[in-house]
Amino acid sequence: MIPGLLQRTPLTLDMVFERMRGVYADGRVADHEWETTYGEVADRILRLAKALTEELGVRPGDRVATFGFNSIRHFELYFAVPLVGAVLHTVNVRLFDEQIAWIVNHAQDRVLFADGSLLAQVAGFAGKLETVEHVVRMGHGADERLPTVFDHDELIAANDPLEDRPELDEDAAFGLCYTSGTTGDPKGVLYSHRGMTLHSLAACMTGHIGIDESDVVFPVVPMFHAFAWGLPYAAPLAGAELVFHGADSSPDNLGRIIEQHAVTLSAGVPTIWKSLLPALEAGEVDASSLRLVFVGGAASPRALIEPYDRLGIEYLQVWGMTETGPLACASRPRRRHRGLSRDELLDVRAHTGTIFAGLQARITDGDGRPVPNDGVAVGELEVRGPWIAAAYYGVDADERFNDGWLRTGDVATMDPDGMFRIVDRAKDLVKSGGEWISSVELEGHLLAHPAVADAAVVGVPSRRWDERPVAVVVPVDPAAAPSLEDVRGFLRERVVSWWLPDALEVVEEIPKTSVGKLDKKVLRSRIDTVLD
Numbered sequence: 285m286i287p288g289l290l291q292r293t294p295l296t297l298d299m300v301f302e303r304m305r306g307v308y309a310d311g312r313v314a315d316h317e318w319e320t321t322y323g324e325v326a327d328r329i330l331r332l333a334k335a336l337t338e339e340l341g342v343r344p345g346d347r348v349a350t351f352g353f354n355s356i357r358h359f360e361l362y363f364a365v366p367l368v369g370a371v372l373h374t375v376n377v378r379l380f381d382e383q384i385a386w387i388v389n390h391a392q393d394r395v396l397f398a399d400g401s402l403l404a405q406v407a408g409f410a411g412k413l414e415t416v417e418h419v420v421r422m423g424h425g426a427d428e429r430l431p432t433v434f435d436h437d438e439l440i441a442a443n444d445p446l447e448d449r450p451e452l453d454e455d456a457a458f459g460l461c462y463t464s465g466t467t468g469d470p471k472g473v474l475y476s477h478r479g480m481t482l483h484s485l486a487a488c489m490t491g492h493i494g495i496d497e498s499d500v501v502f503p504v505v506p507m508f509h510a511f512a513w514g515l516p517y518a519a520p521l522a523g524a525e526l527v528f529h530g531a532d533s534s535p536d537n538l539g540r541i542i543e544q545h546a547v548t549l550s551a552g553v554p555t556i557w558k559s560l561l562p563a564l565e566a567g568e569v570d571a572s573s574l575r576l577v578f579v580g581g582a583a584s585p586r587a588l589i590e591p592y593d594r595l596g597i598e599y600l601q602v603w604g605m606t607e608t609g610p611l612a613c614a615s616r617p618r619r620r621h622r623g624l625s626r627d628e629l630l631d632v633r634a635h636t637g638t639i640f641a642g643l644q645a646r647i648t649d650g651d652g653r654p655v656p657n658d659g660v661a662v663g664e665l666e667v668r669g670p671w672i673a674a675a676y677y678g679v680d681a682d683e684r685f686n687d688g689w690l691r692t693g694d695v696a697t698m699d700p701d702g703m704f705r706i707v708d709r710a711k712d713l714v715k716s717g718g719e720w721i722s723s724v725e726l727e728g729h730l731l732a733h734p735a736v737a738d739a740a741v742v743g744v745p746s747r748r749w750d751e752r753p754v755a756v757v758v759p760v761d762p763a764a765a766p767s768l769e770d771v772r773g774f775l776r777e778r779v780v781s782w783w784l785p786d787a788l789e790v791v792e793e794i795p796k797t798s799v800g801k802l803d804k805k806v807l808r809s810r811i812d813t814v815l816d
């Protein structure tokens with residue numbers, strides 16, 4: 285420490301917690317069952333912290349798993365576990381039993397907190413868990429196969445607030461999250477206190493997401509999907525109130541919550557905003573409080589951004605990954621876009637955006653050589669910074685980590701001022717005759733077709749071209765499904781002719797992953813043809 289230098293207080297979630305409990309104690313927190321304040325939640329968190337250490341034997345560095353939907357109790361664990369120096373491991377409840385058991389065993393979780401409503405599911409894989417010593421129930425529910433469970437609220441009632449909290453190291457781990465495995469086996473990303481604290485500050489910046497005390501924040505993104513994109517930390521840091529919705533993500537329920545709690549800011553994958561749109565457009569939901577939705581996890585088509593714009597709700601596209609802590613970029617227009625028409629601005633906002641302050645982004649040819657930032661050349665997007673993964677948990681080496689940069693597996697173009705556009709996931713690009721076709725771009729155009737309700741494009745083996753694009757669409761009206769010729773005619777005005785799909789499949793529903801993205805792995809396995 286250099287004499288005379290500024291103080292060096294550690295950047296830990298303690299800082300977020302103290303601000304929530306002191307400055308914003310009167311802030312409301314609500315879920316599907318009850319409503320309280322940050323002040324009361326802070327008291328419950330400290331009691332839970334005591335229960336964790338004294339009753340459940342949790343020590344610094346231990347992993348504590350959660351298995352639940354978005355709720356106040358889950359939020360309490362977001363703080364209680366890190367505040368005692370332990371690691372919060374949020375498990376995706378929508379995986380198969382085998383995957384869940386694999387992840388929990390890999391993480392060596394010692395305690396598992398599960399929603400009461402999910403105890404039957406837990407009982408199904410409990411026999412496969414090798415390290416879990418205690419199961420704690422959150423809320424109501426029981427399963428006779430799990431007789432000896434603790435109860436979250438009883439633990440809180442039976443314990444005093446923890447007084448002697450350990451001094452936290454900003455470089456210690458606070459959380460563990462596994463990728464949802466859209467393109468491979470799940471891999472764990474270990475989040476640090478420092479990373480999430482800086483992430484929260486960055487997310488609150490107006491040029492990024494922009495959150496403040498006047499906001500009511502509603503994360504529709506599950507708390508098991510990349511820490512609900514950090515909102516359970518960013519919101520209380522900024523003093524914004526929080527609303528959680530439990531297990532029911534139906535458009536009816538989401539609409540009701542937005543109206544009832546006068547939500548101002550919400551977040552989720554594009555599928556969520558697509559499902560809610562009809563009710564908003566029909567005026568069935570009073571969404572006059574809603575100023576901003578931010579949307580990531582998959583590319584947002586212009587056809588979805590535009591109707592929100594018309595409704596006066598700002599639709600902000602964000603990009604991130606479990607490995608990027610999780611938010612890393614937002615699609616806010618730049619100074620050079622001043623004066624553009626509304627229509628032109630929609631195109632800008634359909635771009636992926638600019639990397640957050642604190643992080644860096646570049647595109648390379650895959651061997652670490654930079655590709656020009658001219659908005660045309662494509663390369664693999666690489667990022668680095670204090671909330672970007674440096675390795676996978678428990679994995680010695682991985683090709684994604686290269687000279688301190690994370691190779692994202694996303695292919696992008698970059699403008700001279702750093703604004704980038706994701707063209708596709710490298711694995712989803714359709715490689716046709718030595719050139720590539722963007723499945724994301726084709727999907728975006730297909731969704732603008734008036735007879736198409738949902739769409740996906742996948743590469744299918746071709747004898748002549750290696751791969752050719754096949755469009756899979758869900759029609760708005762099953763009796764009036766578009767034909768291949770219709771679709772090709774519509775696309776012909778928007779893309780070059782060799783991008784036009786060679787085949788069209790009309791389906792009732794497109795398979796989605798556990799976090800609501802198009803499941804291209806499943807789609808490819810279902811399309812069992814070889815084209816000429």
Ligand code: ADP
Nearest residue numbers: 464465466580581582583602603604605606706
């Ligand atoms: P999984 O890898 O299991 O899908 P993640 O949620 O970590 O889990 O997914 C991150 C990936 O999601 C990114 O690498 C990218 O391909 C995609 N993605 C996220 N946001 C966007 C966006 N705004 N535009 C395009 N793709 C996105």
